[in-house]
Amino acid sequence: MRAKFVLALSILSSGLSSLSPLYGVTPPPASNAGIIDKEIQDQYEVNIFSPTKDIPVLDVDIPFQKFDLPEGISVQINTFIFQGNTIFSDQQLQNIAADYVGKDLKSSDVKEICYRIQKLYAEHGYILSRAYTPVQEIAGGTLTIEVIEGVLGSIEVEGNRYYSTKFIKKYFSSQIGDVVDYNRLLRSLMLINEHMDLNVGAIFKKGKNKGEADLIIVAKDKLPLHIATDYNTYGSYLTTKGRAGLRVDGGNIALGGDKLSLMEVMGFPFDHLDFSNAIYSVPLTANGLRMDLSYLYSGFKVNTLNALHLKGSSNIAGIRFYQAMHRTRRLSTDVGIGFDYKDLLNQQMSKTFSYDKLRVLTFSGRLDYADSYKGRLISDFNLFIGIPNFLGGLSAVDHLCSRKGAGGRFFIANLDVRRLQQLPWDCLLVFSATAQGTLNKIPIAQQIYIGGIDNVRGYPLATALGDNGYYGTLELRAPIPYVANYTLPFSKTRKWKDLFQFVFFTDTGAIFLNGHVQKEQAPSFITSAGLGFRITNLWRFDISYDSGFALTKDHKSSDSIQYLRVALRIL
Structure with missing residues (x-):
């Protein structure tokens, strides 16, 4: 599930605005580490979606x-x-x-x-x-x-190297002695295939006893270890435009099917941005119950207004539980509950400027549906509930909060929707949208932002923040005409369409504020368009380039903004 943690520490926008007459500049919201944290964490999520769902192989030989x-x-x-x-x-x-x-x-x-x-x-x-x-x-x-009726007799596992036979069997052992149910078996196959670098299919053989069928589990697994590094220009000029990152994912480490993800992102110069994130995920049952433990630290220093020595740090610990509900050929659903302990400190001239101590309960749900029109819909819903006066957290309205009149009590609904649609000529249409709504005046770290990569390209990162708002993108990906299905000269199986795609897009977004907004931003609406390209797995390198052109005057910093990312798959 796309676990979008809303993490953060923040610099009070109204306070910075009051300094603008002296310095002639008002730093945009991107100087808030809360925004930096959210943007970086989304960037380093490895959720690559295909317009179709992979269905495990199930064969009958009786x-x-x-x-x-x-x-x-x-x-x-x-x-x-x-x-x-x-x-x-x-x-x-x-x-x-x-x-x-x-x-x-x-x-x-x-x-x-x-x-x-x-x-x-x-x-x-x-x-059967x-x-x-x-x-x-x-x-x-x-x-x-x-x-x-076809009762399941025995279970055998073949082909596994890195995942134990005992671990694989436990997903099916509860069905021994029961009438074979395709839907139940498919659920087990899909759940186990969600583990890192493990692909499992099944074949039925005639059992030893009358009316029995034996299940042969055919596994194909690889060493569950991935290391990747990248450099990108997705950052903000207030902290650091260029950033280098490293991500390590290891699976099946201590407990069967567990996973540890480590992320480190550094800015240039190094002391202007330091982001570290660790997530440990472990399956609790073979029926799809999973627990995630996470810890995040980030520190930043603002490049502008050097005399004020603006800096901050985030410390966030989280725990989440997810339960798989539906697993069918077309539909997958999940529900989850989590809790985040967030301490978000902002300092000015070594003195505390704001201190968001947020204790956030989260209820989440995910829907993943593959339709008969060669399309796929993925939707995530999150309800964030701020709990005041809990474990040392802020009161409902607190003077230490990053926004005047806000505090530790809030209710926020957030919806993410993505639609992938296959088109003729090997083209792909991608629509994505995010919306947030609340009746509360909320801390800056919990606000929705517009501007930046995977948001509204062509505008500076987090050029505007709001309690309520939305952003969306419509993107067409197309291979090189006429040669799309030609085999690459350095590969026997890959084609040009697998290596290179053109990208054409249009983005839009808007934000709105609750409460008195005289010293804050008015509602903002921005729209952009642009083009770029994607190169996938060129000798282990992935390269993406986008050029976004701002179409509205509000928050426009230049005619266009370029976004470049070069990633290397080390392992």
């Missing part, structure tokens, strides 16, 4: 039971007797055979009845269930149909 009456022979059947059925009652099966009672039946008619019974089972996910007529002497017009 011989069918067959029954044949001699050719040209028909028998009148007045009564049907069913044996072996536990999922559906005798009456439900009698309803299927009702049209054939009292009629002369041929072999094809008997097969049709068995087929209809199997179809009923299959429609409810029982894909079979109906057949055992060897019998038909007397008095009575026909016995036996149902083998």
Whole structure:
């Protein structure tokens, strides 16, 4: 799930605004570490979405039971007797055979009845269930149909190297002895495939005992370790425009299926930005319950207004629990609950300027839906609740807060939506939007910002902040015409469309403030357009370039802003 932590420490905008007559400049909101934290954390999330969902391979290799009456022979059947059925009652099966009672039946008619019974089972996910007529002497017009519902017998695991057999088996072991349910099995397959560098499929073999099927789990796993580094120009001139980052992800470390992610981002010069983040994730059950523990530290120094020695630091610890709800071929949903302990300190000339001590409870939900139109919709909802006077936190309205009249009590609803749509000629249309709403006047760190990469390109990072607001982007990605499906000269399998894409986009956003806004920004609306390109995995390098052109005068700093990122996949 896209865990968008709203982290931060902040410099009081109104306080800085009061200094503008002296220095002739009003620093924009991007000088707040809270905004820097949010932007950096989103940038280093590794959630790469495809317009289609990967469905685990599930195959059946069990011989069918067959029954044949001699050719040209028909028998009148007045009564049907069913044996072996536990999922559906005798009456439900009698309803299927009702049209054939009292009629002369041929072999094809008997097969049709068995087929209809199997179809009923299959429609409810029982894909291994079979109906057949055992060897019998038909007397008095009575026909016995036996149902083998397909019970899961044993489980074997093949092909695994880095994930243990015990760990993989536990996702399926609770189903041993139960009738095989496709939906239940698919859920288990999809849950285990969410682990790092693990891909699992399944094949059924005929079991040792009558009515049993053995499950063969075929695993393909790689060393769950990834290291990547990058340089980008996504920052702010107030702290540092250029930034270098390192991310390390390691899986299956101490507990089965756990994951540790470490991130470090430095600015230039180094003492102007230091961002460190650690997230440890561990599955608690095989049914999709997961716990995340996180800690974030960041420190910054403002380049402008040097005489004031503006600087700050963030210390944020968090815990979250996520439960997978639906896992089907098209739909996945999750719910979550979390708590963040945030201490966000801002200083001016070595004296405390503001100190946001926020204690935030979060309720979250995610929906991931792949439709039949070659598209995919991913939506995240978060409800943030500020708890005042808890664990040393701010009061409901506190003089230490980064905004006058705000404090530790707030209710904020946040919605993220992304739509990926495949188009003809190997093109991809990407729509994304984020909206936030609250009735409260909230600390700067909890506000929504507009401007910057993955937001409204062409405007400075966090050029405006609001309690309420939205931003969205519509992006067309297209390969090089005519050569898109040609194989690359240095690869036997990759094509030009896998390496290079043009990008054309338009972005828009707006923010609104609650409470008295005389000393704060008025509502702001900005729109931009631009173009760029993406290069993917060129000898382990990923390169992205965007040029955004501001289309509205408000907050416009230049005709265009360039965004460059070069990343290297070390491992």
